Amino acid sequence: xxxxxxxxxxxxxxxxxxxxxxxxxxxxxxxxxxxxxxxxxxxxxxxxxxxxxxxxxxxxxxxxxxxxxxxxxxxxxxxxxxxxxxxxxxxxxxxxxxxxxxxxxxxxxxxxxxxxxxxxxxxxxxxxxxxxxxxxxxxxxxxxxxxxxxxxxxxxxxxxxxxxxxxxxxxxxxxxxxxxxxxxxxxxxxxxxxxxxxxxxxxxxxxxxxxxxxxxxxxxxxxxxxxxxxxxxxxxxxxxxxxxxxxxxxxxxxxxxxxxxxxxxxxxxxxxxxxxxxxxxxxxxxxxxxxxxxxxxxxxxxxxxxxxxxxxxxxxxxxxxxxxxxxxxxxxxxxxxxxxxxxxxxxxxxxxxxxxxxxxxxxxxxxxxxxxxxxxxxxxxxxxxxxxxxxxxxxxxxxxxxxxxxxxxxxxxxxxxxxxxxxxxxxxxxxxxxxxxxxxxxxxxxxxxxxxxxxxxx
Amino acid sequence: xxxxxxxxxxxxxxxxxxxxxxxxxxxxxxxxxxxxxxxxxxxxxxxxxxxxxxxxxxxxx
Numbered sequence: 001x002x003x004x005x006x007x008x009x010x011x012x013x014x015x016x017x018x019x020x021x022x023x024x025x026x027x028x029x030x031x032x033x034x035x036x037x038x039x040x041x042x043x044x045x046x047x048x049x050x051x052x053x054x055x056x057x058x059x060x061x062x063x064x065x066x067x068x069x070x071x072x073x074x075x076x077x078x079x080x081x082x083x084x085x086x087x088x089x090x091x092x093x094x095x096x097x098x099x100x101x102x103x104x105x106x107x108x109x110x111x112x113x114x115x116x117x118x119x120x121x122x123x124x125x126x127x128x129x130x131x132x133x134x135x136x137x138x139x140x141x142x143x144x145x146x147x148x149x150x151x152x153x154x155x156x157x158x159x160x161x162x163x164x165x166x167x168x169x170x171x172x173x174x175x176x177x178x179x180x181x182x183x184x185x186x187x188x189x190x191x192x193x194x195x196x197x198x199x200x201x202x203x204x205x206x207x208x209x210x211x212x213x214x215x216x217x218x219x220x221x222x223x224x225x226x227x228x229x230x231x232x233x234x235x236x237x238x239x240x241x242x243x244x245x246x247x248x249x250x251x252x253x254x255x256x257x258x259x260x261x262x263x264x265x266x267x268x269x270x271x272x273x274x275x276x277x278x279x280x281x282x283x284x285x286x287x288x289x290x291x292x293x294x295x296x297x298x299x300x301x302x303x304x305x306x307x308x309x310x311x312x313x314x315x316x317x318x319x320x321x322x323x324x325x326x327x328x329x330x331x332x333x334x335x336x337x338x339x340x341x342x343x344x345x346x347x348x349x350x351x352x353x354x355x356x357x358x359x360x361x362x363x364x365x366x367x368x369x370x371x372x373x374x375x376x377x378x379x380x381x382x383x384x385x386x387x388x389x390x391x392x393x394x395x396x397x398x399x400x401x402x403x404x405x406x407x408x409x410x411x412x413x414x415x416x417x418x419x420x421x422x423x424x425x426x427x428x429x430x431x432x433x434x435x436x437x438x439x440x441x442x443x444x445x446x447x448x449x450x451x452x453x454x455x456x457x458x
Numbered sequence: 459x460x461x462x463x464x465x466x467x468x469x470x471x472x473x474x475x476x477x478x479x480x481x482x483x484x485x486x487x488x489x490x491x492x493x494x495x496x497x498x499x500x501x502x503x504x505x506x507x508x509x510x511x512x513x514x515x516x517x518x519x
Contacts, residue, residue, distance in 0.1 A: 018476045020466055031468035108473045109482070117482040126499060251478075256470055348479075387516045391509060398505045402498040409491065416482060438498075441505050448512045 026354040027254040030178050034259070047262050052181040053104075053249035054267025056334055057097055057242045058090075058274040059188040063331030064145025065138065065389040066236030067194070067324060070278050071304045073229050074285030075295040079203060081218040082233060083211040083279055089237035090275040092436075094268055095429050096404065099411045099422065100243050101263045104250030106420045111247040113345035114410050127406055128346050130399045135241050135339045137392045139374035142335065144389060145328030147378055148302035152321035158379060160325075165375045168332050172364055177252045177353040184333050190326035191277045193319045198280035200316025201287050208283070224447040228394065231444050234437065235393030236278065240403040241338040248341035252352050257420060277323075284320055287311035332371060340367035394444065401437045404430065 030049075037046045073082045100111065107114060112131070116124035143161055150160025174180045210216075220226065246267075255263055285304060288295060293307055302321065309317035337353070340363045344351025349362035357364055408430050411422045422430070471477060487495070 018471070018474050020462060021475045023475050024466060024469065024473075025462055027473070028465045028468045032465060035468055107482075108470070108478055113478075114482070118485040119487060120484060123495060130502070254469065254473060256473070350475075387513060391513045394509055395506065398502060398509065402495065402502060405495065405498055409487075413485060415485065438501065441501070445505055445508045448508050 022356070022359070023350070023352050023354045026176060027252075027352075031254045034254075038258075047265060050253075050255065050259050050262040051266040051269075052185060052253060053246045053255075054097060054101070054263060055270035055273070056181065056184055056188060056249065056330075057246040058093065058267065058270030059191045059277070060184075060245070060331050060334035061093070061237060061239060061242055062191050062274045062277050062327055063138070063142055063335075064148075064324065064328040065141040065232075065392045066278065067145070067281050067327045068304070068389045069229070069232040069236045069393050070281035071285040071320075072295055072298075073233060074282035075288035075293060075304070076225065076229065077219060078217075078286045078289035079207045079283060080211050081215050082229070082282060083208060084215050085230070086233060086237070086278050086282065087212070087275055089234055090271045090278075092234075092433050093237045093242070093274075094271045095426075095433060096238055096407070097242060097246050097267050097271075098264055099407055099426070099430065100247040101250055101255070101260055101267065102257070102417065102420045103407070103411055104247040105255045105257045105260055105263065106418065107416050108251055110251055110341050110345040110351070111244045111407070111410075112342040114416070115406055116346060118410065118413060118416070119406070123406065124346065127403065128342060130403060131240050131244055131342055132339065134239065134392075134396055134399050135335050136370065136374065137388075137395060138239070138241065139332060139335050139339075139370055140377050141389045141392045142328040142332040143375050143378035145324045146332075149305070149321045149323075149325035149328065152302040152305045152317075152324075161375050161378055164325075164329050164332065165371065167329060168336065168371055169368060171333055172353075172367060175354070175356050175360075177249075180337075180353045181249070181253070184330060187326060187333070188330045191323065191330065192273065193323040193326065194277045194280040194284060197312065197316050197319035197323060198283035200312040200319070201284050203283040203286065208279075227440075227444050227447045231397045231440055232393040234440060235396035235400075237274075238400055238433075238437075239396040240399050241335050243403055243407055244342050245334055245338035248338070248345070248351070252341075252354065260420075281320075281323070284308065284312065284316070332374070336367040336371045339370045340364065397437060398441045398444075401434055401441065404434045404437065408434070 034046065034049050037049055070086070103111070103114065109117070112124070112128060115127045143164065146164040147157045147161055151157065171180055171183055174183065250263065285308065288307060288311065291311060295304070295307070298304060298307070305317045305321040305324065308320055312320070341351050343366035344363045347362060350359050351363045352360065355363060408422070408427065411417060412427065414421045466474070
């Protein structure tokens with residue numbers, strides 16, 4: 001049921017048939033299938049049909065820089081404090097993404113669209129600036145991951161990047177949201193390759209259980225490197241593009257508030273799967289910690305896979321490298337789509353994966369151009385890849401605080417949310433997350449400017 | 459009723475592109491909230507500058 005401001009607009013067509021677009025017809029076909037399944041009381045099929053935006057946001061965020069962050073965490077700290085910390089970050093991610101489900105399903109508008117319409121262009125352009133800045137940097141690092149994974153197998157950088165580019169751009173040729181979504185989900189399943197890779201590291205179940213129960217050990221203590229990894233691990237889980245992507249995908253898929261329970265469930269399933277894959281990456285890289293391998297000079301994910309080969313064996317290292325390639329490809333698909341949705345919403349151009357190329361030239365153009373730019377930059381020789389990869393997640397964490405505040409304002413806006421606005425409990429959780437992100441950012445700033453403050457190596 | 463018109467009944471009226479193309483009314487932000495947004499914006503400018511400094515320093519180390 002739409003809320004006041006939204007239903008006021010929808011009743012503007014009362015008494016006459018509203019003009020229909022091909023996009024409406026495509027979306028209605030998907031909706032019809034969902035309504036029929038709901039009427040037939042087939043809960044698992046309904047969940048399957050409604051799954052997508054949440055799983056893709058969560059597994060998409062287990063991207064190249066995220067998996068490198070997890071691997072760096074495992075190699076630097078082993079199994080300990082960061083295992084429950086990663087679980088906590090995914091709880092945070094779920095709390096944030098759940099709000100985007102309600103916003104999209106109640107208003108049927110994307111996030112950028114709502115910011116521009118409700119708060120005006122001043123805050124809209126700032127939000128877009130943050131998104132574009134973060135997305136372009138992140139997209140570059142996705143191709144770094146793809147390139148790195150390819151190098152492990154001896155594939156030249158230009159070939160691996162070119163093949164990935166072909167795959168990502170081909171996915172846009174479906175011109176149907178539902179098909180694009182299923183293709184992306186099929187690829188995202190390969191994120192779970194990190195689980196068998198971790199099994200080759202023979203992680204101790206007792207050590208994992210102890211880490212989760214006690215948030216320890218934290219060998220090396222709290223220093224600048226620790227704060228950077230805290231920031232990187234948060235940025236590996238909660239980022240602005242996820243907000244924009246999931247809300248737009250909810251709208252493009254045509255979800256309504258009646259679908260919210262299933263949408264929440266699929267987002268929770270995505271969060272659990274992504275948390276398991278993230279922890280698996282930490283566990284897979286933990287033998288490097290036990291062997292006291294210095295990863296600070298590693299330039300990319302291929303270095304991790306190569307260093308892990310004598311410790312995990314060829315199969316384990318190969319799975320790790322393949323996981324890196326998957327992480328980069330799926331995230332490049334979702335992040336470029338997130339940029340395209342936001343671009344279309346900002347410029348009030350048609351924005352949907354249900355459009356044909358002629359109607360959606362701005363939408364597809366933004367996705368294609370951003371992907372081409374990122375792929376091109378990665379092929380520049382001598383780029384500082386690991387430093388860039390870790391920095392991207394830190395930037396994502398910093399940009400999250402204002403993005404979350406705008407999300408909170410929108411989801412508390414009763415004129416557009418009606419009865420689906422946040423409860424005080426949801427506001428308490430989200431407010432705590434904003435505060436924690438600001439504090440983490442401030443701590444990072446302090447230890448960067450004063451690296452000796454916490455002692456230990458920066 | 460045409461097949462398309464029948465099909466479109468599966469959508470809520472507010473989901474139609476004709477409805478979403480119409481902008482929602484603008485909301486006025488209070489002073490406190492505007493101040494908080496400006497403060498976070500300043501925080502971003504300072505924090506990103508620090509990240510940039512750390513990145514460059516890591517490259518020259």
